[in-house]
Amino acid sequence: MLTLRQELLLNLIVSDYISDAAPIASASLTRMHNLGVSSATIRNEVAILEEQGYITRPHASAGSIPADKAYRLYVESVLADDTNELPSPARDVIRHQLVNVEHDIDAWGNVATALLAQLVGYMGIATFPKMKESRVRHIELVQVQDFVTMVIVVLEQARLRKHLVRLEDPVESVQLETISQRIRAELIGLNRREIESKPMQLSPVEKDLVEATVLILKDEDLASQSERYVDGLPNLLIQPEFDDQDMMRTIVQGVEDGSLIDAVLSEAPEGSVVEVVIGHEHVGDVLRPLSVVICQYGIPGEISGAVGAVGPTRMEYTKTISGVKFISGVMSGLVEGAYTS
Numbered sequence: 001m002l003t004l005r006q007e008l009l010l011n012l013i014v015s016d017y018i019s020d021a022a023p024i025a026s027a028s029l030t031r032m033h034n035l036g037v038s039s040a041t042i043r044n045e046v047a048i049l050e051e052q053g054y055i056t057r058p059h060a061s062a063g064s065i066p067a068d069k070a071y072r073l074y075v076e077s078v079l080a081d082d083t084n085e086l087p088s089p090a091r092d093v094i095r096h097q098l099v100n101v102e103h104d105i106d107a108w109g110n111v112a113t114a115l116l117a118q119l120v121g122y123m124g125i126a127t128f129p130k131m132k133e134s135r136v137r138h139i140e141l142v143q144v145q146d147f148v149t150m151v152i153v154v155l156e157q158a159r160l161r162k163h164l165v166r167l168e169d170p171v172e173s174v175q176l177e178t179i180s181q182r183i184r185a186e187l188i189g190l191n192r193r194e195i196e197s198k199p200m201q202l203s204p205v206e207k208d209l210v211e212a213t214v215l216i217l218k219d220e221d222l223a224s225q226s227e228r229y230v231d232g233l234p235n236l237l238i239q240p241e242f243d244d245q246d247m248m249r250t251i252v253q254g255v256e257d258g259s260l261i262d263a264v265l266s267e268a269p270e271g272s273v274v275e276v277v278i279g280h281e282h283v284g285d286v287l288r289p290l291s292v293v294i295c296q297y298g299i300p301g302e303i304s305g306a307v308g309a310v311g312p313t314r315m316e317y318t319k320t321i322s323g324v325k326f327i328s329g330v331m332s333g334l335v336e337g338a339y340t341s
Contacts, residue, residue, distance in 0.1 A: 002049075002052075002054075002073075005037070005045060006045050006048060006049060007073070008035075009029065009035075009042065009045050009046065009049065010049055010054055010055070010066075010070055010073060010074070011073075011074055011077065012024075012029060012033055013029070013046075013049075013055060013064050013066060013070070014066045014070050014071060014074040015074075016028070016029075016032070017064075017065065017066050017314060018314050018315070018316055018317075021239075021240050021241075021314060022063070023057070023062055023063025023064060023065050024063045024064045024065075025063040025064075026039060026042045026043045026046050026063075026064075027039065028063075029042055029046075030042055046064055049064070049070075050064070053067060053069050054066070054067055054069050054070040054073070055067055055070060066313075066314075068278050068279040068280050068281065068313060071278045071279070071291070071313055071315075071317070072278055072281070074317065075276050075278065075317050075321075078317050078318050078321055079274070079276070079321065084318050084321065084322050085322055085326075086119075086319070086322045086323060086326050090119065090323075091326060093115075094115050094119070094326060094327060094330060095330055097111055097115060098111055098112065098115070098327075098330050098331065098334060099330075099334075102334055102337065102338075105128075105129075105338060106128075108126075108128075108129075108331060108334060109126040109127065109128055109227070109228075109229030109305075110229050110231070112124070112126045112229070112307055112327055112331060113125060113126045113229045113230060113231035113232070113307075114231045114232075115327065116231075116232075116307065116309055116323055116324065116327055117231040117232025117235055117309075118232070119319070119323045120309050120311065120316065120319055120320045120323050121232075121235050121311075121316070122232060122235050122236055122239075122309050122310060122311030122312075122315065122320065123230065123231070123232040123233050123235060123236040123255075123309065123310045123311070124229075124230070124231045124232050124307075124308070124309055125228065125229070125230055125261060125264055125265070125294075125306075125307070125308050125309070125310060126228070126229045126305065126306065126307040126308075126331075127227060127228055127229070127265065127305045127306045127307075128227035128229075128305055129297070129298050129303050129304060129305040129331075129335050130223075130303065130304065130305060131155070131156055131302065131303045132301065132302055132303065132304075133191040133192070133193070133221060134155045134156065134159075134191060134192070134217045134220040134221055135155065135156040135189060135190060135191045136153060136154075136155065136156075136187045136188050136189065136190055136191075136195075136213065136217070137154045137155055137156050137188065137189075138153075138154040138184070138188065139151065139152065139153055139154070139180065139183055139184050139187060139188065139213065140152040140154075140180065141176050141177075141179060141180045141183070141209065143171070143173055143176055144164065146170040147166055147167050147168075147169075147170055148164055148165070148166055148167070149164075149165050149167060149171065149176065149209070150162055150163070150164055150165075151163045151164075151165055151209055151212045151213060151216070153213055153216045153217075155217075155220060156339065159220070161216045161219075161220065163212045163213075163215060163216050165208055165209055165212045167205060167208065168204070169205070171205060179203075179205060179206055179209065182206065183206060183209055183210060183213070186198070186200055186210070187210065187213060191217065192214055192217035192218055192221060195210065195213070195214055195217070196214060228258075228261050228265070230255060230261065233251075233252070233255055236251065236310060236311065236312075237251065237252070239311070239312045239314075241289065241312040241313075241314065242289075242312070247289060250286075251290075254286050259286055260286050260287070260310075263282070263283075263284055263286050263287050264287065264292050264294065264308060264310055265294075265306055265308075266283075267282070267292055267294055268294050268295070268296055268306040268308070269294070269295070269296065270296065271296065271300055272295065272296060272297070272300070272328065272329075272332070273295065274293060274294070274295045274321055274324055274325050274328075275292075275293070275294050275295065276291065276292070276293050276317065276321065277291065277292045277294075278291045278313055279291065279313045287310075289312070289313070290310055290311065290312065290313065291310075291311055291312065291313045291315045291317075292308055292309070292310055293308055293309045293315070293317070293320045293321055293324045294306055294307070294308030294309075294324065295307060295308065295324050295325060295328040296328070297327075297328040297329070297331040297332040297335065298331075298332055298335045299332070299335055299336060299339065299340070302339075303335060303339055305331070305335075307324060307327055307328050307331060308324055309323065309324055
C-alpha cells in the first residue's frame, strides 16, 4: 500500500516519463516539481517504489522507468477523474468530420481511425457496426439468365448482399416479380432463426430463393468483425520504444496478417465502458510491448462496433482515453440515427 506522497511521486514519474521518454532522475523530480521535501527523502521514496515493483532502474544511480504496475495505478486515477475531456476545439472538429459522413456508413471507420490516430499520435483501429443478428430489410430478385436469378438482400445495418441461384425451370420476369412480392411479405424484418422456424407454403422456386436468403444471413452472422479499419501505423513505429528492428518487424507483420488487430479487438469490453490493457496484462505475446485503449459503440444488445488506440505502454493515457471515449460516443450517435430512424 503506497502512502499519499509515494503515490504522488509515482504519478509524477509516470507523467514525466510519458512526456520525455527518458528515465526520470530523482534530482529532476526535485527541480521540476515543488514537492516540499528534501532530495534525500525523494531518493528514499523512489527506492521504496522500486522495491514494490512500481519502477525499474538499471542501477542505483540511474533514473526511474515506470513498470506496468505503475501505469495501471496511473490509469486508474485517470479513469476515476470525470473531468478529463478533450478540449472543445478538438471535440468540435471530430464531431464535424464524423457528422459529415453520417450518410456514408462505409466511411465511418476510415474517418474515425484517421481522427483518432491524428489526435493521439498512435495507431487507431475501428470495426464496422454489426447487428447481433442480421435482419432482412429488403429483398430484390433480378433475372440474370433464363435459369439464373440473383437474390439481393438489404440487411438492417444497411449492408447489401447478393447470391446467385440456379433454377431448375425458367421463370418469366412477370412471374419473378410476383415471387419477389410474396417473399418480401414473408421475410422482411426477420432474422435467420425466425425465417427457419416460420411455417411457409412455398413453391420449389420460392423455397430455393428463401434458402439463399437464409444462407446470406448465416454468412453475415458468422462474419466476426470482418471489416476493420486501421490508421496511423507509422505513428506507432516512430515511438522510441520500437527502434529495435525485430520488434518493428513483428508489429508490422501483426498488422498485415491481422493477428495484432485480432488480439486488440478480442479485448473490447461489453457496453460503453473504456477498457485499458497495459503491457503484460495482455493475454497473448503479440501485444506485450503495447497498451490498448478500446471501447464499443452502437446500441447495446442490438448493434455494435469497436474503436480503439494502440500505442506504447508509455502512452499519453489521459488524452487517449478521452479521445476513444468521445469518438465512440459520437459514433454511437451515428448508429442510433441510422438504425432507429
